Amino acid sequence: xxxxxxxxWRHIIHYFGLLLAIYFIFFVELDPQNPSIxxxxxxxxxxxxWWVAEIVPLAITSLLPIVLFPAFGxxxxxxxxxxxxxxxxxxxxxxxxxxxAIQKWEFHKRIALRIIHLFGLSPGRILFGMMAATAxxxxxxxxxxxxxxxxxxxxxxxxxxxxxxxGSNYDKLVVGLLLAIxxxxxxxxxxxxxxxxxxxxxxRIYQIxxxxxxxxxxxxxFLFALPISIILFCAVWLVLYRMYIVKxxxxxxxxxxxxxxxxxxxxxxxxxxxxxxxxxxxxxALLWMTRADIHLGQVRIPGWSGFFGHPSYINDGTxxxxxxxxxxxxxxxxxxxxxxxxxxxxxxxxxxxILLFGGGFALAxxxxxxxxxxxxxxxLGGLSSxxxxxxxxxxxxxxxxxxxxxxxxxxxxxxLPVLAGLAVSLDINPLLLMIPAxxxxxxxxxxxxxxxxxxxxxxxxxxxxxxxxxxxxxLNLIGIVVVTLMCYYWGGWIFGFGVE
Numbered sequence: 126x127x128x129x130x131x132x133x134w135r136h137i138i139h140y141f142g143l144l145l146a147i148y149f150i151f152f153v154e155l156d157p158q159n160p161s162i163x164x165x166x167x168x169x170x171x172x173x174x175w176w177v178a179e180i181v182p183l184a185i186t187s188l189l190p191i192v193l194f195p196a197f198g199x200x201x202x203x204x205x206x207x208x209x210x211x212x213x214x215x216x217x218x219x220x221x222x223x224x225x226a227i228q229k230w231e232f233h234k235r236i237a238l239r240i241i242h243l244f245g246l247s248p249g250r251i252l253f254g255m256m257a258a259t260a261x262x263x264x265x266x267x268x269x270x271x272x273x274x275x276x277x278x279x280x281x282x283x284x285x286x287x288x289x290x291x292g293s294n295y296d297k298l299v300v301g302l303l304l305a306i307x308x309x310x311x312x313x314x315x316x317x318x319x320x321x322x323x324x325x326x327x328x329r330i331y332q333i334x335x336x337x338x339x340x341x342x343x344x345x346x347f348l349f350a351l352p353i354s355i356i357l358f359c360a361v362w363l364v365l366y367r368m369y370i371v372k373x374x375x376x377x378x379x380x381x382x383x384x385x386x387x388x389x390x391x392x393x394x395x396x397x398x399x400x401x402x403x404x405x406x407x408x409x410a411l412l413w414m415t416r417a418d419i420h421l422g423q424v425r426i427p428g429w430s431g432f433f434g435h436p437s438y439i440n441d442g443t444x445x446x447x448x449x450x451x452x453x454x455x456x457x458x459x460x461x462x463x464x465x466x467x468x469x470x471x472x473x474x475x476x477x478x479i480l481l482f483g484g485g486f487a488l489a490x491x492x493x494x495x496x497x498x499x500x501x502x503x504x505l506g507g508l509s510s511x512x513x514x515x516x517x518x519x520x521x522x523x524x525x526x527x528x529x530x531x532x533x534x535x536x537x538x539x540x541l542p543v544l545a546g547l548a549v550s551l552d553i554n555p556l557l558l559m560i561p562a563x564x565x566x567x568x569x570x571x572x573x574x575x576x577x578x579x580x581x582x583x584x585x586x587x588x589x590x591x592x593x594x595x596x597x598x599x600l601n602l603i604g605i606v607v608v609t610l611m612c613y614y615w616g617g618w619i620f621g622f623g624v625e
Contacts, residue, residue, distance in 0.1 A: 135178045142174020150197065161495035164197040169488060169497070169539065176535035183532055184477035187484020190491060199495050208490050209483030212442035213329040217482065219445025220319040221474050223406055224266040226452050226466050230398045232406075233262055233274055238389050241282075248298075248370045253362060255279060256305045260313030260358055264320045265406070267475070268310040272578035275306045276585060281388070300588050301369025304596055307578040308361045311567050316354040318346050318441065322478055323537040327563040329482070330489040330538065334498070334545040335555060342417035343441045344428075349619040353564065353611045360603045368596060401455050401465050409448040413441055478534070485538025489545075498546025509551050514613050517561045520544070521605045524565035529575045529601075533566040556620050561612045568604035570597030 149167030156162045168189065175186040191209075195202035227233050237258040244254035255275070263271040279302055314321035318328060318341075328341050412429070416439065419426040430436035452466035460467065492498040508516060528536045541559050548555035569575030571594050573583035582588060 135180055138174050139178035139180045142170055142178070145174070146171035156496075156500060159496055159500075161197070161199050162497045162500050165199055165491050165495040165497040168193050168197070168199075168491065172484065172488060173535070173539050176539070177531045179532075182477065183535060184480040184484075187480045187482075187487075190484060190487035194487070194491055199491050205487050205490070208333075208486040209480070211329060211486070212440045213325050213332075213486075214479055214482055215442035216319065216440075216445045217322070217325055217479065218474060219442065219447075219449040220265070220409075221267070222449035222452065222466065222471055223402075223409055223445075224270065225470050225473055226402045227266065227406060228270060228274070229466070229470050230396065230402050231392070232399045232402050233266065233271075234278065235389075235392055235395065235399065236262065237275060237278055238392070242386070242389060249366055252302065252305055252366055252370050255302055256309040256358065256362055259306050259309040260316075260354070263310040263313035264317045264354075265410070268314045268321055269577040269581070271313075272306055272310045272581045275310075276303070276581055278388075279303065279306060280585065296587070297369050300592055301365045303582040303585060303588050304369070304593070305361070305365050307576075307582045308365075308570055308597075308600065309358060310578040311569065311576055312354055312357045312361060315357070315564060315567055316347060316351045318343050319445075321567050322482065322534040323563050323566045324350075326482060326485050326534055326537045327541060327559060329486050330541045330545070331555065331559060333486065333489050334493055334542070340440070343413035344415065344417060344419050345619065347414065348419070349560075349616060350564070352615065353607060356607050356611070357604060360607070361600060364596065364600060364603070396459070398457050398459060398465055401457075402452070405448050405451055405455075409444060412444045412448070416441065416444060481532070481534050481538075485534065488538060489542045492542035492546070498542045499549060500546070501543050502546035502548070502550030505547050505550065508547070513553060513557060514609065517557065517613055518605070518609045520558060520561050521565045521609050524562045525568045525601050525605055528566045528569045529572050533569060533576060537563055537566045554620075556616065557612070560616055560620075561608055564608045564612070565605070568601055568608070570600040570604070572597070 146167040149170060150164050153163045153167075154160060155166065171193075172186055172189055175181050175189075176183060190200075190205050191202065194200040194205045240258040240261065241251070241254040244250045244257065259271055259275050262274070266274075279299075311321070315324070318324045324346065328346075331338075332340055415428055416430050417428040418431070419428070428436070430439045433439060449466075453464055455465045457463060457465050462469075524536060524540065540562055544558040544562055545555050548558050567576075569579065573579050573590065573593065575597075579593065583590075583593070
């Protein structure tokens with residue numbers, strides 16, 4: 126019955142969105158002086174409904190602007206195509222190549238187990254250790270890959286715990302730890318631009334709409350988002366500890382530490398390949414952090430790009446590709462190809478996500494070129510009397526619960542162009558509206574379909590939807606409050622827009 130219901134609603138959204146799009150494209154004139162506005166809105170409805178329904182793959186839906194924008198006179202085909210590859214795309218590709226090398230040589234397992242061992246195995250500490258390992262890895266590796274790596278480690282440890290513990294609610298412990306992996310993957314990804322796709326989408330769309338403004342650098346985003354990630358990390362730990370770990374009544378035995386030590390011992394000594402990957406990974410992170418100037422109030426810390434003749438020519442994508450290329454040049458003692466990285470491994474790059482990025486960038490360009498974003502902003506001009514913090518709160522609530530049902534990236538790429546136009550219409554800093562929407566898209570804690578880490582832990586068959594909804598609802602509310610206040614006050618200081 127559930128499958129039939131899901132099928133029915135997905136197809137209703139799919140075909141209703143298409144019919145509504147056709148109606149706007151051919152029969153509506155929102156602005157008689159500019160018919161492109163109605164046509165762009167129709168195409169946006171078409172893409173949004175297909176992104177929600179997911180009957181057509183997300184990546185294929187993302188290709189629609191290449192056909193529809195030129196066909197309806199919104200953008201030249203050459204200009205639309207060029208939006209699909211840019212420095213943000215190469216930032217993602219370079220970062221993902223390094224992540225694939227880390228996974229290939231299993232350096233991520235060593236990091237995870239060492240962090241767990243560092244914090245110990247009392248109930249609260251093992252929860253913290255699992256979350257810390259997951260959150261740290263998800264800052265640099267995709268949330269999906271992080272969750273897929275951490276779940277087997279958790280289940281291997283948990284299975285042994287079941288055999289060496291007595292008188293405890295073992296199932297409750299496992300549920301709490303599984304939720305910890307999913308939630309900390311989402312929270313950790315907030316901290317860096319490469320941590321989760323919506324962050325990269327925001328950077329590019331912001332640049333499309335406001336090319337005259339200073340770009341958001343890796344270090345600036347990290348400085349802003351890390352405290353938010355830490356606050357949400359603590360909130361997740363506290364909620365899960367109270368709801369699951371305390372009630373599990375589990376306590377470690379001497380065998381517990383022996384188990385983790387054995388898993389670390391099985392990894393053996395750190396190989397040459399692991400050391401090489403670790404060096405490239407750390408170097409890339411440091412280069413990202415220090416590329417651009419860092420401004421802390423009146424204090425300015427110069428970035429290394431200033432040593433070059435044209436520092437503005439160098440961006441975070443330049444660094445990512447440079448370090449990823451290096452992996453194909455470092456000899457390996459164990460690889461068949463003879464090098465740390467090979468193209469066979471690189472083929473695992475998620476090209477579907479890259480096309481999804483491109484589709485969002487094309488849609489944002491269409492919104493701008495047609496004038497649709499400004500038109501929408503003008504229609505919402507009545508919001509000028511609303512206090513900015515109320516607008517931020519409303520955006521956080523809308524996006525947080527919308528992203529429970531839709532792709533995080535697709536949600537951001539649909540709503541950010543509208544918010545950019547609204548900011549221009551209201552004459553307020555666009556970051557005040559766009560950043561909360563970006564962060565809120567990662568606050569998907571309630572449903573298995575909301576985000577891949579949620580789906581991965583649900584696939585273990587050790588957790589049910591009710592448990593996830595019950596826990597995730599409270600974390601959604603906490604996330605809304607934290608993001609609203611931090612974006613309004615902390616963001617104003619970091620990005621230089623004042624609030625009253």
